[in-house]
Amino acid sequence: MNYTLTPVKLIENWFSERYSDNLQLSFRVRDQLLSVKTDYQRIDIFDTYDFGKLLTIDGTVQMAENDEYIYHEMITMVPFYMAETTPKAALIIGGGDGGAALRLLDLGLERIVNVEIDNHVVELSKRFFPEVAKSFNSPKVELIIGDGIKYMKESKEKFDLMLIDSTDPVGPAEGLFDPAFYRDASRRLNKGGVIVTQSGSPYYQPFALSKAKEGIGSAFSGSMTYVAFIPTYPSGFWSFTMNPSRGRGMGEVKPGRYFNGDVLKGCFSLPEFVKKIID
């Protein structure tokens, strides 16, 4: 009997992120474009059908082309408008994809220092997400490949915004959730400025949120948590934690594709189960 090799491919390729041993979100992918083990972590790039290109670190989704705007708007625009004076200088710890710097440039920041520990994140973003990583071409952005904890301890510069755009509090980012880091940060933050950190999924990672709250709370006499819906992150629900700040009573804010003036007000309204984590 003769068989004919046909070009009909019946095998599907899926990338799955396990949220626990018992739950996973799976993206059908055209291909895995790259996999690299760096000194700090493993980075993979996928070409998904529904969310465009996807960057994962140690198996967890960091950035998807089609919804990165939500995370990046929320980690930049909320602190920008919550600062008590118009921010001019910003520090980003992590953020090697360039997405946070890109939005800060849009918001008119004049100087942005971006300290990313893993040069490979930057290089891969430039290659696979050029529309996001183009921020690194701006003369206003100074990219430092180095340890954000060390930078925060040793730098003499001061900033109006400080964004901790890190991975989760395991591995290289663990120290970015410690009170000692935020005590150093408090000496680098100008009066009326805002420091914010991503603080994980309240549903799956309540420890990330409570650690962020303790770290920021101990250095800044309190903290404020806000939330956003991000479909490609675990549970679809994400938190950010910042120092207490009242904003500067502007009228209209500039809307993004997710962020707007209503979101600025509503994002601090926390469900009861989230309040219980930080109470």
Next chain:
Amino acid sequence: MNYTLTPVKLIENWFSERYSDNLQLSFRVRDQLLSVKTDYQRIDIFDTYDFGKLLTIDGTVQMAENDEYIYHEMITMVPFYMAETTPKAALIIGGGDGGAALRLLDLGLERIVNVEIDNHVVELSKRFFPEVAKSFNSPKVELIIGDGIKYMKESKEKFDLMLIDSTDPVGPAEGLFDPAFYRDASRRLNKGGVIVTQSGSPYYQPFALSKAKEGIGSAFSGSMTYVAFIPTYPSGFWSFTMNPSRGRGMGEVKPGRYFNGDVLKGCFSLPEFVKKIID
């Protein structure tokens, strides 16, 4: 060569809901407890590891033991507090699991008519989710197995709250998103009352939200949409749409496990991409 049959089971059982051809959320399950094809739909019950028992209809998650409180609080407590007079009588269309009726009883409603088209949903909820379905034992709850569209057209009773707790606008629930249904509903709603419908995931089902907005908007001169985070529903982000109503200026509201006074205010703050769907 002899092989020994060992009791070590290496096969894992997963139930997956496909959000599109290219994206799925998967729950690891101990077992599938039941599968039944009714006159209206296919119903399955799973015993999951992370979310307790799970009821699906036509392959889509309807109710998970561990997070049903979010959906059911949001479809009851928001309209309860947004009504302009204290609600006493409520109509539920769908809601065969009993979860909406349960919260309305907690809120002090005196009469609840629950019209569910598929008796099997009620029977399976009583068997697998007795803590939710126990609402049907209350003398304040009248359960009618029948067509909600027909009931709305023919009933003479009036209500302070009307909750359209249905499946998505395909199959038996399609007519529940039509303007004709809401015109009938408007004759059953007392002055100062609230009618609300679940209106799907704004991210994956923008058509459900825009259909709900058109249906309610045409019968009630406008509509209001609010949102909630529900981890077991597509994208983790869900919408509800109601007639315009201002509430009755109460002070404190009774908190639930998700709902509280902050959520009541914040849930109407819509991300820019959601506003674009209903603008």
